[in-house]
Amino acid sequence: MIAAVDPSTLPAGAEWQVQGVPDLPPAEAAPTGPDAVTGGGEGFGTLLANEIGKLTELQTHAAQAGEALATGTATDPVSAVVAVEKAQLAMQLAGQIRTRGAEALSEIFRTQV
Amino acid sequence: MGLFDAIDVAGSGLTAERLRMDVTAENLANAQTTRAAGGGAYHRKQVVLQQAGGPAFSNVLSGALGGVRAVDAARGVEVGAIVEDASATRRVYDPGHPDADPQGYVEMPNVNPVTEMVDLIGASRSYEANVTAMQSAKQMFTKTLELLR
Numbered sequence: 001m002i003a004a005v006d007p008s009t010l011p012a013g014a015e016w017q018v019q020g021v022p023d024l025p026p027a028e029a030a031p032t033g034p035d036a037v038t039g040g041g042e043g044f045g046t047l048l049a050n051e052i053g054k055l056t057e058l059q060t061h062a063a064q065a066g067e068a069l070a071t072g073t074a075t076d077p078v079s080a081v082v083a084v085e086k087a088q089l090a091m092q093l094a095g096q097i098r099t100r101g102a103e104a105l106s107e108i109f110r111t112q113v
Numbered sequence: 114m115g116l117f118d119a120i121d122v123a124g125s126g127l128t129a130e131r132l133r134m135d136v137t138a139e140n141l142a143n144a145q146t147t148r149a150a151g152g153g154a155y156h157r158k159q160v161v162l163q164q165a166g167g168p169a170f171s172n173v174l175s176g177a178l179g180g181v182r183a184v185d186a187a188r189g190v191e192v193g194a195i196v197e198d199a200s201a202t203r204r205v206y207d208p209g210h211p212d213a214d215p216q217g218y219v220e221m222p223n224v225n226p227v228t229e230m231v232d233l234i235g236a237s238r239s240y241e242a243n244v245t246a247m248q249s250a251k252q253m254f255t256k257t258l259e260l261l262r
Binding site for chain 1: 116117120121124127128131247251254255258261262
C-alpha cells in the first residue's frame with residue numbers, strides 16, 4: 001500500500017527535484033561457517049520449506065478425502081471437493097514459483113563472464 | 114485472510130445448503146406421518162443458519178486485543194440448530210385410521226408440501242450460488258497465477 005502524499009506538505013517544486021539514491025545499508029560481516037546460512041531466523045530456505053510442507057499437507061488431505069469418497073466412508077462430499085480444489089490450486093502456485101525460480105537460475109547461468 | 118478463505122466460505126455454504134435440503138426432504142417424506150419419534154404427529158423441521166465462529170471467546174478476545182475483528186474474519190456459515198415448527202397440526206376426520214381418537218379425528222403433520230417445494234427450490238438455488246462463488250474464487254486465483262506466465 002502506497003501512502004497518499006499530501007502536496008501541501010511538500011516544499012515548493014519538490015516534485016521536480018531528483019531524489020538522491022538512499023544510502024545502502026552497511027555491508028554485514030561475511031558469514032562464516034555453514035551455520036550462517038540457516039541461522040538467523042526466517043531465511044528464504046526456511047520459508048520455502050514451510051510452504052512445501054503446507055503443500056504436502058494439502059495434497060495429503062486431498063488424497064485422504066478422495067480415499068474416503070471411494071471407500072464410502074465420507075459423509076460430506078463438499079469437504080472432499082474443497083480439499084481437492086485447494087490442493088490443485090496450491091500445486092499450480094508451487095509449479096509457477098518453481099518455473100520462475102528455474103528461469104532465474106538459468107538466467108544467472110547465462111551471465112557473460 | 115488466507116489464500117483459500119473464499120473457497121472455505123463457499124464450501125461451508127454448500128454444506129449448510131445440503132443439510133437444509135436434507136431437512137426439507139425429511140419434511141416431505143414425513144408429510145403423512147402420524148407416529149413421530151417423539152410420539153404424536155410429525156412436526157415440520159426447520160434449519161436455523163448462523164454465521165460460523167459466532168461469539169466464541171477466542172474471537173471476542175482477539176477482537177478486543179486489536180487483532181482481526183470478529184465481524185471482519187471470513188468464516189462462512191454453519192447450521193446453528195434444527196428446530197421444530199410449533200404451528201398447530203392438522204386434524205383430519207378419518208375414523209378408520211388406527212391413530213384416530215374416539216371422535217374419529219387423526220392428528221396429521223403440519224407439513225405443507227407447497228412450502229416444502231419452495232424451500233427445496235430455495236436450497237437448490239442457494240447451492241448453485243455457492244458453487245458459482247467457489248468457481249469465481251478459483252478462477253480469480255488461476256488468473257492471478259497466469260500473471261506469472
